[in-house]
Amino acid sequence: MTAVLVIVAVCTLAAAAVAFALRPLVHSALCLVLAWAGVAAFYLWAGAEFLAFAQVLVYVGAISMVVLFAVLLTRRQSGEGDSRVAGAARRVAAGLAVAALVAGVLGRAVLAVPPASAPVAPPTLGVRQLGGELADGHAAALLAAGALLTVALIGAVVLAAGDAGRHGEDPP
Amino acid sequence: MLGTGIIQGLATTAKNFAGSFRDPRRFVTVQYPEEKAPVTENYRNFPFLVSDDARDPMGTLRCVACRICEKECPPQCIYIVPDVDERGKPRKHPRVFDLDISVCMSCQICVEVCPFDAIKMDQDFELAATDRFRGLLLDKHQLAKSNDYYRQIHPAEAAEVDARLAAEKRQAEEKARAAAAAKAAPPPPTA
Amino acid sequence: MTPALPAESWLERVPLTVRDLVTGLFPAPWRWLAGSVLAILAVVLGFGLLFTLLTLVERKALGRMQNRPGPNRTGPFGLLQPIADGIKLLVKEDIVPFAADRPLHFLAPVVLVAFTLLTFAVIPYGRHLLPVDLDAAVLFFFAAGAATELAVFMAGWSSHNKYSLLAAMRALAQLISYELPLLLAVVPEVMRAGSLSTAAIVAAQGRWTLGILPHWSVATPGGAAAFLIFMTAALAESNRSPFDLPEAESELIAGHLTEYSGFKYALFFLAEYLGMTALCAMAVTLFLGGWQAPCVFLQFVPSYVWFFLKLAALLALLIWIRGTLPRLRLDQLMRLSWKFLVPLALINLGTVAFWQLSAGWEPLPARAARWAVALLLVLGPFVALGQRLGAGVGPRRYRYAPA
Numbered sequence: 001m002t003a004v005l006v007i008v009a010v011c012t013l014a015a016a017a018v019a020f021a022l023r024p025l026v027h028s029a030l031c032l033v034l035a036w037a038g039v040a041a042f043y044l045w046a047g048a049e050f051l052a053f054a055q056v057l058v059y060v061g062a063i064s065m066v067v068l069f070a071v072l073l074t075r076r077q078s079g080e081g082d083s084r085v086a087g088a089a090r091r092v093a094a095g096l097a098v099a100a101l102v103a104g105v106l107g108r109a110v111l112a113v114p115p116a117s118a119p120v121a122p123p124t125l126g127v128r129q130l131g132g133e134l135a136d137g138h139a140a141a142l143l144a145a146g147a148l149l150t151v152a153l154i155g156a157v158v159l160a161a162g163d164a165g166r167h168g169e170d171p172p
Numbered sequence: 173m174l175g176t177g178i179i180q181g182l183a184t185t186a187k188n189f190a191g192s193f194r195d196p197r198r199f200v201t202v203q204y205p206e207e208k209a210p211v212t213e214n215y216r217n218f219p220f221l222v223s224d225d226a227r228d229p230m231g232t233l234r235c236v237a238c239r240i241c242e243k244e245c246p247p248q249c250i251y252i253v254p255d256v257d258e259r260g261k262p263r264k265h266p267r268v269f270d271l272d273i274s275v276c277m278s279c280q281i282c283v284e285v286c287p288f289d290a291i292k293m294d295q296d297f298e299l300a301a302t303d304r305f306r307g308l309l310l311d312k313h314q315l316a317k318s319n320d321y322y323r324q325i326h327p328a329e330a331a332e333v334d335a336r337l338a339a340e341k342r343q344a345e346e347k348a349r350a351a352a353a354a355k356a357a358p359p360p361p362t363a
Numbered sequence: 364m365t366p367a368l369p370a371e372s373w374l375e376r377v378p379l380t381v382r383d384l385v386t387g388l389f390p391a392p393w394r395w396l397a398g399s400v401l402a403i404l405a406v407v408l409g410f411g412l413l414f415t416l417l418t419l420v421e422r423k424a425l426g427r428m429q430n431r432p433g434p435n436r437t438g439p440f441g442l443l444q445p446i447a448d449g450i451k452l453l454v455k456e457d458i459v460p461f462a463a464d465r466p467l468h469f470l471a472p473v474v475l476v477a478f479t480l481l482t483f484a485v486i487p488y489g490r491h492l493l494p495v496d497l498d499a500a501v502l503f504f505f506a507a508g509a510a511t512e513l514a515v516f517m518a519g520w521s522s523h524n525k526y527s528l529l530a531a532m533r534a535l536a537q538l539i540s541y542e543l544p545l546l547l548a549v550v551p552e553v554m555r556a557g558s559l560s561t562a563a564i565v566a567a568q569g570r571w572t573l574g575i576l577p578h579w580s581v582a583t584p585g586g587a588a589a590f591l592i593f594m595t596a597a598l599a600e601s602n603r604s605p606f607d608l609p610e611a612e613s614e615l616i617a618g619h620l621t622e623y624s625g626f627k628y629a630l631f632f633l634a635e636y637l638g639m640t641a642l643c644a645m646a647v648t649l650f651l652g653g654w655q656a657p658c659v660f661l662q663f664v665p666s667y668v669w670f671f672l673k674l675a676a677l678l679a680l681l682i683w684i685r686g687t688l689p690r691l692r693l694d695q696l697m698r699l700s701w702k703f704l705v706p707l708a709l710i711n712l713g714t715v716a717f718w719q720l721s722a723g724w725e726p727l728p729a730r731a732a733r734w735a736v737a738l739l740l741v742l743g744p745f746v747a748l749g750q751r752l753g754a755g756v757g758p759r760r761y762r763y764a765p766a
Contacts, residue, residue, distance in 0.1 A: 030467070030513075049503075061508075126498055127558065
């Protein structure tokens with residue numbers, strides 16, 4: 001099973017690396033989507049079915065759309081689809097610094113857990129138990145997240161409607 | 173209420189679907205070439221030459237090669253060479269009568285100007301040929317069809333033409349008889 | 364209500380016997396792989412054959428609805444027409460525009476067909492015919508379906524044609540708008556069965572009142588409303604008339620498929636029909652009781668036969684709708700989704716929650732009251748929202764022309 005983990009990890013990291021090395025922005029976005037799919041494969045390897053499918057549904061299905069629409073709607077011409085900008089050296093240095101910070105935090109968290117002496121079977125958590133845990137123990141967090149998303153949705157609708165209100169709606 | 177229009181539409185298409193197996197009004201396709209759609213009498217396609225007797229098409233062609241249709245045809249699709257006998261006197265018969273149906277525009281002017289009712293409009297449309305030039309150039313043998321065929325495809329027109337020709341023939345015979353009688357009878361006394 | 368005793372006929376086990384025969388030919392460590400490959404082949408070939416038959420049946424049925432025969436020259440009753448279409452598409456020249464993005468242009472139909480085929484893995488075709496039994500099967504189905512939207516974008520963008528790109532954006536807008544009613548219509552079914560597993564959802568519908576009235580979801584008011592919302596959203600998700608704006612020939616030529624010819628176009632076509640079939644199969648599983656028989660005494664007919672009969676009925680319904688309704692304009696489409704289907708689906712959640720909570724109302728007047736309240740909760744918002752949707756529709760009023 002470690003071989004599978006290595007393959008999934010290499011694919012995910014390679015996709016992420018290629019994503020910020022490619023010039024055309026849309027290609028970078030699609031490689032990023034591949035990296036997200038790799039994360040979903042990792043969840044499957046770890047036995048978290050629900051999370052893997054939710055990752056695909058949300059990230060590959062919806063957030064990729066958001067990213068692509070944002071890329072397409074904010075480029076003035078197709079020639080501007082390049083992700084290399086002037087003054088890149090400073091940005092690369094800043095990026096590396098942030099990456100080192102994140103790697104440090106994650107590494108400390110991982111290394112703080114002593115390795116298991118015997119291979120442990122992944123805990124099987126059924127969807128029903130997952131739902132029970134979310135609704136019982138973490139109901140407050142769930143409701144807060146839901147409220148946040150609703151506010152964001154309403155805000156987006158208001159922003160979009162504010163633009164359209166000036167032209168008036170077409171008859172049905 | 174929302175949805176009533178959709179239900180009505182679905183009912184209509186269901187009636188069409190079910191009816192298309194039984195009711196001919198709900199199945200309007202004519203399965204060509206097994207069935208052919210009926211043509212009306214006034215339908216015309218390309219011209220043909222009328223011969224009075226089917227047993228001798230070339231001998232009884234009404235056409236006398238007067239070449240009026242050749243001159244009047246707007247796209248000039250008719251080519252006529254009159255037949256002459258040994259001494260150069262024109263026989264009232266075409267030696268060559270070619271009609272190019274890739275050029276003909278079915279305007280019927282040749283029919284309107286022919287003084288002898290020799291060229292009429294045909295209804296045949298299955299004229300596809302494999303050779304663009306030779307195949308679509310019809311000569312007088314291909315163009316000649318009998319008066320019986322003309323009566324079949326244009327009954328009213330043919331009846332009118334036959335009546336007129338018969339009347340003219342009767343008049344001509346009467347005149348000939350009167351002239352013969354006048355010749356045979358003694359001249360009136362001159363005094 | 365009689366519980367479902369599995370009254371199995373010997374025909375039920377025939378597919379399993381065949382599978383055991385074939386996998387028995389392989390050595391023991393490889394049997395699971397052979398079994399999986401056999402299941403994959405069965406699904407791909409079976410639904411591929413269904414696809415070819417469906418294209419022919421659709422053309423003939425549409426023809427009959429339009430007072431004409433469909434194709435009837437190629438073979439008796441046009442049965443060889445799909446083969447003729449296949450040959451035509453295969454021998455066409457595969458043209459890729461010069462400035463197009465070749466890898467993406469090639470990958471788009473592949474990704475689309477791959478993810479569409481993935482969705483067939485979690486549908487129970489018969490009592491013992493579920494290819495993959497997942498705990499979160501319904502989520503898997505919709506996750507794979509959501510990933511197909513990426514392929515639509517790739518197709519439109521890689522053609523390097525601003526009309527294709529515009530059409531791809533419009534297609535994506537349609538797909539995203541109708542994901543919401545689709546998923547919201549499924550949530551009540553999950554609530555009713557208490558599980559995301561398709562096998563559990565089908566098993567939960569396996570009861571009969573008096574032996575003849577099946578307890579399918581569609582037989583309850585909330586379930587019927589959810590079924591209608593699901594079917595409407597499924598029509599839009601698979602780009603089917605009346606929501607076929609993205610691929611209609613008069614709309615930006617063929618929309619995001621403009622620059623595709625030959626076999627790649629055939630793959631898009633295949634993916635559309637496969638997607639339609641998959642969504643109908645999921646509708647059968649969620650709402651029409653899957654492979655359950657409608658009456659207790661009809662259980663001698665094998666379960667996969669019932670499944671395919673119900674699937675065929677739904678596909679016929681989709682073809683009937685295609686032959687009847689005109690195409691919706693993009694803004695009409697969006698208005699239908701956001702202002703009609705989404706509120707209706709949200710209210711339906713409440714209706715089904717009420718239905719579940721009132722399951723214990725035993726005496727007859729209480730049951731009648733339960734039905735009455737549920738019907739009111741379903742029909743009331745439908746009529747109200749329908750009137751608001753159709754408000755303002757009428758003869759056009761001109762500003763400057765004399766009345």
